[in-house]
Amino acid sequence: MIPELGHFALILAFALAVAQSIFPLIGAARGDPVLMRVGATTAVGQFLFVLLAFAALVYGFVVNDFSVHYTASNSNTTLPLQYRIAATWGGHEGSALLWTLVLAGWAAAITRFSRHLPQDFVARVLGVMGLVSIGFLAFLLFTSNPFERLFPTPPDGRSLNPLLQDVGMVLHPPFLYLGYVGFSVVFAFALAALLGGRLDAAWARWSRPWTTLAWVFLTLGVALGSFWAYYELGWGGWWFWDPVENASFIPWLVGTALIHSLAVTERRGAFKGWTLLLAIFTFSLSLVGMFLVRSGVLTSVHAFATDPLRGTFVLVFLGIVVGGALLLFASRAHRIGLGGSFDLVSRESMLLLNNVMLTVAAGSVLLGTLYPLVLDALGAGKISVGPPYFDTVFIPLMVPAMFLIGVGPMARWKKATLPDLATRLRWAFAAGVVTALLVPFAMGAWKTSVSLAILLAAWIAASSIAGLVERLRQSRCPGVLGKFADIPRNYYGMLLAHIGVAVFIAGATLVKGYETEKDVRMSVGNTIEVGGYDFRLDRLSQVKGPNYTAVRGDVSVTRNGRAVTTMYPEKRTYDNQKNPMTEAAIDWGFVRDLYVAFGEPLDPKTWAVRIYHKPFVELIWVGWLLMSLGGLLAVFDRRYRVTANKPQTAPVPSPLLLDSGTAGAR
Amino acid sequence: MKPRTTPRAVIESAQSMIRMLLAAAAFALLPLFGMANTAAPLAADPVLERRLMTLAGELRCLVCQNQTLAESNAELAVDLRNEIREQMQRGATDQDVIAYLVARYGDFVLYRPPLKASTLLLWSGPGLLLLAGIGFLARTLVRRRAYGVRAPLSPEAHARARELLGAGTVEDPS
Numbered sequence: 001m002i003p004e005l006g007h008f009a010l011i012l013a014f015a016l017a018v019a020q021s022i023f024p025l026i027g028a029a030r031g032d033p034v035l036m037r038v039g040a041t042t043a044v045g046q047f048l049f050v051l052l053a054f055a056a057l058v059y060g061f062v063v064n065d066f067s068v069h070y071t072a073s074n075s076n077t078t079l080p081l082q083y084r085i086a087a088t089w090g091g092h093e094g095s096a097l098l099w100t101l102v103l104a105g106w107a108a109a110i111t112r113f114s115r116h117l118p119q120d121f122v123a124r125v126l127g128v129m130g131l132v133s134i135g136f137l138a139f140l141l142f143t144s145n146p147f148e149r150l151f152p153t154p155p156d157g158r159s160l161n162p163l164l165q166d167v168g169m170v171l172h173p174p175f176l177y178l179g180y181v182g183f184s185v186v187f188a189f190a191l192a193a194l195l196g197g198r199l200d201a202a203w204a205r206w207s208r209p210w211t212t213l214a215w216v217f218l219t220l221g222v223a224l225g226s227f228w229a230y231y232e233l234g235w236g237g238w239w240f241w242d243p244v245e246n247a248s249f250i251p252w253l254v255g256t257a258l259i260h261s262l263a264v265t266e267r268r269g270a271f272k273g274w275t276l277l278l279a280i281f282t283f284s285l286s287l288v289g290m291f292l293v294r295s296g297v298l299t300s301v302h303a304f305a306t307d308p309l310r311g312t313f314v315l316v317f318l319g320i321v322v323g324g325a326l327l328l329f330a331s332r333a334h335r336i337g338l339g340g341s342f343d344l345v346s347r348e349s350m351l352l353l354n355n356v357m358l359t360v361a362a363g364s365v366l367l368g369t370l371y372p373l374v375l376d377a378l379g380a381g382k383i384s385v386g387p388p389y390f391d392t393v394f395i396p397l398m399v400p401a402m403f404l405i406g407v408g409p410m411a412r413w414k415k416a417t418l419p420d421l422a423t424r425l426r427w428a429f430a431a432g433v434v435t436a437l438l439v440p441f442a443m444g445a446w447k448t449s450v451s452l453a454i455l456l457a458a459w460i461a462a463s464s465i466a467g468l469v470e471r472l473r474q475s476r477c478p479g480v481l482g483k484f485a486d487i488p489r490n491y492y493g494m495l496l497a498h499i500g501v502a503v504f505i506a507g508a509t510l511v512k513g514y515e516t517e518k519d520v521r522m523s524v525g526n527t528i529e530v531g532g533y534d535f536r537l538d539r540l541s542q543v544k545g546p547n548y549t550a551v552r553g554d555v556s557v558t559r560n561g562r563a564v565t566t567m568y569p570e571k572r573t574y575d576n577q578k579n580p581m582t583e584a585a586i587d588w589g590f591v592r593d594l595y596v597a598f599g600e601p602l603d604p605k606t607w608a609v610r611i612y613h614k615p616f617v618e619l620i621w622v623g624w625l626l627m628s629l630g631g632l633l634a635v636f637d638r639r640y641r642v643t644a645n646k647p648q649t650a651p652v653p654s655p656l657l658l659d660s661g662t663a664g665a666r
Numbered sequence: 667m668k669p670r671t672t673p674r675a676v677i678e679s680a681q682s683m684i685r686m687l688l689a690a691a692a693f694a695l696l697p698l699f700g701m702a703n704t705a706a707p708l709a710a711d712p713v714l715e716r717r718l719m720t721l722a723g724e725l726r727c728l729v730c731q732n733q734t735l736a737e738s739n740a741e742l743a744v745d746l747r748n749e750i751r752e753q754m755q756r757g758a759t760d761q762d763v764i765a766y767l768v769a770r771y772g773d774f775v776l777y778r779p780p781l782k783a784s785t786l787l788l789w790s791g792p793g794l795l796l797l798a799g800i801g802f803l804a805r806t807l808v809r810r811r812a813y814g815v816r817a818p819l820s821p822e823a824h825a826r827a828r829e830l831l832g833a834g835t836v837e838d839p840s
Contacts, residue, residue, distance in 0.1 A: 053805060137764060139730055237737070240732070242732050243732065270810075338809075338810070340812055341811070342745055342810055343810075343811065344807055344811060348810075349807055352803060352806060352807075353803060356799040356800065356802065356803050357799070359799065360792065360795045360796050360798075360799045362791075363791075363795045364792035364795060366789065367787075367788065367791045367792065367795075371785075371787075371788045371791075375784060380784050381772070381773065381784055382772060382773070382774040383773045383774060383776070383779045383784075383785065384726045384773075384775070384776060384777050384779065385777070385779055385788065386724070386726065386732075386734070386777025387723075387724075387734075388724050388776060388777050388778035389777070389778055389779065389788075392778075393792045397792065397796070457740055490814050518707070519707065519708040519709065519715075520705035520707055521707075521708055522705045523706060524702055526703055526704065526705035527705065529703040529705050537705075599708075599739065600739060608708050609705070634774065646802070
């Protein structure tokens, strides 16, 4: 009964999505406030029905209702409750439902937080989101119904992939989807602007918090995925350039370009067309990611060919979304103004260069990800494109962009001069050079590549601080605290995010340059020294988990004779699986991680053991966390709230797509 | 494999034999130094093992979803690593090993695709994208500058803007 309720709720949501996409758009075109108001009602209604459907699916997992095909193939009775709930989005149909729920949630949030925006604009935004929703709901109902029944009902279900039974898997997909789908908001804002002909600084200001929030979620999602791979996959890496990872990283790169381009559009009215294109592409690339992951092309092009329904659906949907959006863009592009002029050296030109580099990098990653698929589909041979390719291509493209992080925020809008920049940044550069020379020595070995990367990281951090100091000096507020409070939150947000990039570079470089790895054979009583720590295998025992049995080692760690910790690496065999899984033991620390993973048994009492000493590896995720915190700080900047609380009394001079050189100067 | 008689190969195989002998000697002597409890390295020859793993890090485990030969513990991966290890011990260079694997499994085994007609676009693509990007950038900058020169703000407009903004100074909004 409950699954049928869920199915029915989805059908109702679909009907509401159709209404949401038709009436507000007609209303906005005709200036009919009653029709426009339908948008908010249907968006909230749709959200509630999708939520109901989602709750029905979760309920099925909680009570082990194996009469539902999806539940039976993704869960079983031995699975602990929290993983049964997470198993809701562990498979294809459930992910698609979560995706749809998130989309409806964003639309409902717009109705709640965009009341101060012009009614016709909100109506168009909701209409566009309704159109996207139709696609998602149709995908669910016609190709991926999660509520399909299974007869005869099996006594127990199949197990969830053990790799996914982890808190990382509980959190990673929701955050990723919040980010992916969150970009549908700025996509809808862009199309609404094109439809309504309103594309001014105010438009950019309305879009910014939504875009940044989506970016924050995507950043956290990517970081969680990387973190999960690090501690769960058991071979100590944190990024593998796997196509699935790339599918989330490509929209992240373009989304990062977008939030920078939006800043220029808001401040200076420039890059309007470019910002619109980026908004369209960021969401489209999120859909490409969905196509890659969901169609099965990654496992094999031929898997897609044998069950082409889902893949074809997404591909057609993608074509409609991208094609429609670009067509609309092309038909209106000639009316988009240039905005404020700027010089060859200016903050605008540097942000444009940043955009070019980020977009080229995203394009290259996309090329490397799709190339083997296309080649295979054409029958031109099977090749693999992996980490060596991406490292070769990606890093050189990123270095100039990262260098610019130091210069861009210091450059003046409109016109900057290089000598002036050089003077203001000389101390930051000196600090960078000194750090780059000292760090390798502190780490105990000179490595040129490490030194260069540390130069980049220290340069970003030092120039960020130099920028802050300059702002504090310019502030006319009395008192030190007053000066700090005078600076807007989105400036702090930018600093934090940029320093996050520096911290990430430092972590990634130091661990690559100075990690120690030892592969040894260990039986009880054996010791081994790795990175200055002594590891001793004290005991081997059999342990029984809720749905697995494991061999567990007690490994005591000492440093110069002093006890540091005891670690418990495991080799787990899950009840429904054949291959044993490695559960690495990690001793977390700010300056280093210790990592012990069991390989295979060499004889009943001896194991192959891999031990790592990974200096500063956690800076990688601290960096990503700082980036997302910075984004969050910017979302809550005062000026977005001021406009939010103040209804539009003062008429905004509305230069309807007017090519106005002063659009950005508020 | 053809028997190799180049001087380099001879030297390399001699080196690896010496390394093995040293490792064996060290292993035999361990008890004398009271270090019997030190865990033995998994590989008989750590230097060769490092070389093996570096190479295996660029090769694909053919039966895995998407894993390098170095990371995987699948049966085929372990067998292949043993095969490569043996070849290296016999003095094969990295190129020899790669040639052997490509002959057996095709380019699919290489995570760094070789440059050939079918991969030309893959390797030149990022460069072409960069050129297009720089072209776009240059065009925009030139247009912007021309646009700025063409429409300079007249003193009257400037005064009016100042008046509208209500302040004597225009702060740098950043």
